[in-house]
Amino acid sequence: MRGFHILMLLGGFALVGANGFLGREFFGSRKRTVLPPSVRQTPGAWRTFLHNNGFHGGK
Amino acid sequence: MASSCPSCGAPLTFRPGTMVAVCGACKTLSARTDRDPERIGVAADLVDTGSPVSLQATGVHAGRGFTVAGRVQMVHPLGGVWNEWYLAFEDGRWGWLAEAQGRFYLTFQHELANHAPPFEALRAGAVLNLGDQGQWVVAEASEGTFHGAEGELPWRPALGATYRFADLSGAHGAFATLDYGDAAPAFYLGREITLEELRLKNVREASPRVKVLGLNCPNCGAPLPLRAPDATLRVVCTSCGGMLDAEGGKLRYLKSLKQPSVRFFIELGAEGVLRTVPLTCIGRMQRSCKVEGVVYPWREYLLMDRKGGFKWLVESDGHWNLAEGVAAGDVDSGGVNQAALRMIERSAGPEAASRMREAMEAGGAHSPFVRFKGASYRRFQDVEARVDAVFGEFTWKVQQGEKSQVTEFVQAPHSLARETQFHPGSGQEVNWSLSTYLDPAEVATGFNLKEALPAPTGICPNMPNPHKRALAQMGTWTALALGVLLAVVMVLGFTHREKLVFSRTYNLVEELAALKAQRRAALVAPTAGTASGAPADPAPATEGEPVFFAGPIEIVESGKNIEVRVSSPVDNGWLGIEGALVSERTGEVEMFEAQSSYFHGVDDGESWSEGSRKDTVYLSSLPPGAYMLRIAPAWEGPVPPVKEFTVELRSGVMRWLYVWLAFFAITIPPLLKLFQSMGFEGRRWAESMYSGQGGSDSDSDSDSGGDD
Numbered sequence: 001m002r003g004f005h006i007l008m009l010l011g012g013f014a015l016v017g018a019n020g021f022l023g024r025e026f027f028g029s030r031k032r033t034v035l036p037p038s039v040r041q042t043p044g045a046w047r048t049f050l051h052n053n054g055f056h057g058g059k
Numbered sequence: 060m061a062s063s064c065p066s067c068g069a070p071l072t073f074r075p076g077t078m079v080a081v082c083g084a085c086k087t088l089s090a091r092t093d094r095d096p097e098r099i100g101v102a103a104d105l106v107d108t109g110s111p112v113s114l115q116a117t118g119v120h121a122g123r124g125f126t127v128a129g130r131v132q133m134v135h136p137l138g139g140v141w142n143e144w145y146l147a148f149e150d151g152r153w154g155w156l157a158e159a160q161g162r163f164y165l166t167f168q169h170e171l172a173n174h175a176p177p178f179e180a181l182r183a184g185a186v187l188n189l190g191d192q193g194q195w196v197v198a199e200a201s202e203g204t205f206h207g208a209e210g211e212l213p214w215r216p217a218l219g220a221t222y223r224f225a226d227l228s229g230a231h232g233a234f235a236t237l238d239y240g241d242a243a244p245a246f247y248l249g250r251e252i253t254l255e256e257l258r259l260k261n262v263r264e265a266s267p268r269v270k271v272l273g274l275n276c277p278n279c280g281a282p283l284p285l286r287a288p289d290a291t292l293r294v295v296c297t298s299c300g301g302m303l304d305a306e307g308g309k310l311r312y313l314k315s316l317k318q319p320s321v322r323f324f325i326e327l328g329a330e331g332v333l334r335t336v337p338l339t340c341i342g343r344m345q346r347s348c349k350v351e352g353v354v355y356p357w358r359e360y361l362l363m364d365r366k367g368g369f370k371w372l373v374e375s376d377g378h379w380n381l382a383e384g385v386a387a388g389d390v391d392s393g394g395v396n397q398a399a400l401r402m403i404e405r406s407a408g409p410e411a412a413s414r415m416r417e418a419m420e421a422g423g424a425h426s427p428f429v430r431f432k433g434a435s436y437r438r439f440q441d442v443e444a445r446v447d448a449v450f451g452e453f454t455w456k457v458q459q460g461e462k463s464q465v466t467e468f469v470q471a472p473h474s475l476a477r478e479t480q481f482h483p484g485s486g487q488e489v490n491w492s493l494s495t496y497l498d499p500a501e502v503a504t505g506f507n508l509k510e511a512l513p514a515p516t517g518i519c520p521n522m523p524n525p526h527k528r529a530l531a532q533m534g535t536w537t538a539l540a541l542g543v544l545l546a547v548v549m550v551l552g553f554t555h556r557e558k559l560v561f562s563r564t565y566n567l568v569e570e571l572a573a574l575k576a577q578r579r580a581a582l583v584a585p586t587a588g589t590a591s592g593a594p595a596d597p598a599p600a601t602e603g604e605p606v607f608f609a610g611p612i613e614i615v616e617s618g619k620n621i622e623v624r625v626s627s628p629v630d631n632g633w634l635g636i637e638g639a640l641v642s643e644r645t646g647e648v649e650m651f652e653a654q655s656s657y658f659h660g661v662d663d664g665e666s667w668s669e670g671s672r673k674d675t676v677y678l679s680s681l682p683p684g685a686y687m688l689r690i691a692p693a694w695e696g697p698v699p700p701v702k703e704f705t706v707e708l709r710s711g712v713m714r715w716l717y718v719w720l721a722f723f724a725i726t727i728p729p730l731l732k733l734f735q736s737m738g739f740e741g742r743r744w745a746e747s748m749y750s751g752q753g754g755s756d757s758d759s760d761s762d763s764g765g766d767d
Binding site: 017 | 687
């Protein structure tokens, strides 16, 4: 129980600290990715990339 | 006044207040008269009780010197004798120093303002209100028989006469006696005292208490060492089971006992140390009670310390308790509450008040709680305890089958037991004992036991709650953590002033028309720019799939989350938004999805609704810089469900979700521990006769401990 208590304390403060001081979010419909170098080299190519690699994997 | 013995002519002295003098030569009792002493009779030889007090010893009490002038020995109905020493003070007063079981009680005669109740009305354990003389607990109401005397006595005994008395116990060691020898009871008031307090001089050489008297059983001849010859009244031979009377260090065979087989863990004569007190095991017995037809046995070990005091070590189902006697007057069972009685009399009449007075005067007999040294003890059970088997030495005339009424009050790790015993004739006494729970390992270590003690089973009434300490520790940490969380929330509240970084209402009718026109133009000139000024999409979306772009949006602060709010006036429909924040400089993309969805209706006369026209998504912080916003709305069917929708972006938004998560993370473990602790207490009190009631009288739940 003591280990569980310590884990919960650390977990609770880690969540509130990471969110409050680092701006991290852990829940919700969101995901982060990085454009491939080939896409970044072509101006505006990210639009098509996002069209094909959208939130649910493209259309 | 000097005189001479009427029998042998030896000199006698009568100091002021002396009623009877005992001749030191022929033990003749002579009463003081106006003329020559009157011969009463010859006193029996005194029993050597090993008392350190002796005639002519001197001492000081309350600044006044005294001399031990005389002594009377009385025989108790349960066997054994006790001494009453008479102290002649310099100012002519007399003090009574009673000595029993190694304890001393000094009392002085006082006038009794109120009439004492008749002896027949006294009940052991009952509360006795003596008006100006205070409130007392009747510890014992019994009788003593005159056995012998020496020196000078301030009263006139009759040889072989029986005298009725009541010992009263008050708070903080107060002690009193009602002497029913004369027509009007005499009242003696004082307290328990030590010989060190009396600064006694010329005392007898103190003989070591733990001395072994090597005797043999008069029945089987087996060695039968007496470890407490001064105090032992009964011995049961471990070889033949013979019960022996032991008075004055002599053994007399009484009868053979048919004893059940009992497993004891501590040998007779074993020496050990418990709670820093060296102890010797001199006797052991098994007692039992029967509750709802089930017999519950337990084992008791009589332990003697080096000063002649006694304790009990009690084992039941592997649980161990160390018990010692406490004064009945120190246990507060409520007493008679006059204000409550007046209120009851006004509201329910004199009969109800009378019944309540009887219950109050019965003391702990009906109390759901008693108090001892500031702690409240809750009533656990009432049983009739029966002695099943006895081995070794005992300081009273123990009998196999002997019964007593026991009430147990619990305040873990302690319990108070109120034991009422009825004497032959009309006498009765109540004894309170305080038990302290011991870990079996402490007993094993204390007595250096080689055999492993059985593991405890079940929950003992006064077993310490194993979760209580951990709960207290967790409570401290929890309070500390909540304090830190509060401080963190205050800091975050100060630093998180949400800032609107983007807000736009999209008119779907206009935007879609513009998009359509733009795409047609793009088909003609694929390199044309967009309405927002962003570079042209080299592979634009197909017709019917609307996508809007906005930006650049400046994200200034690092380490701050971003809130995306989407709202639309949908009605029985939904509008989905797939969006992304894109940094063309770093290539980082934060994608998200939100939905404005609201449905409602009426089913079977009941109106219902589900969903919300607003949706919020929180994004992790992004590195400061310029970001393009991509918004791709979606809906069901060919026509949009709404004309417009709004998208707002804010940075540095206070998130109470994480504060509450931290709050629950901090408080859940102690709550679980609290439930564990409450569960333990629930299981403990489920075994009680008074579980969930806190004090109903369930004497009928227990019955006899077995056949006689």
